[in-house]
Amino acid sequence: MTTKTIPRVEFVVSRLRAAMPRLWPEIAKQSGVPEKTICKIAYRETKDPRTSTTEALHDYFDAQDKPTKRRAQVTPP
DSSP, X not given: OOOOOOOHHHHHHHXXXXXXXXXXXXXXXXXXXXXXXXXXXXXXXXXXXXXXXXXXXXXXXXXXXXXXXXXXXXXXX
8 A cells, every 4th residue: 555645735735725825924934934025936836836835834734734742641530
């Protein structure tokens, strides 16, 4: 069985679109990627974004997906 992986750019675009434009300023602040660039990537105005840009956004979303230590230590009653 093979595992299908999506390209990093596709992952970033899908996550940006899911986040909606109202969250892009916070994503820009935390990732270090300008909001204008985020907008262009999300709307596919930038066909081939720089690797450093997609890596920064991928790292941001990856960090958002990982549970924090506090969450990991909480056990349900």
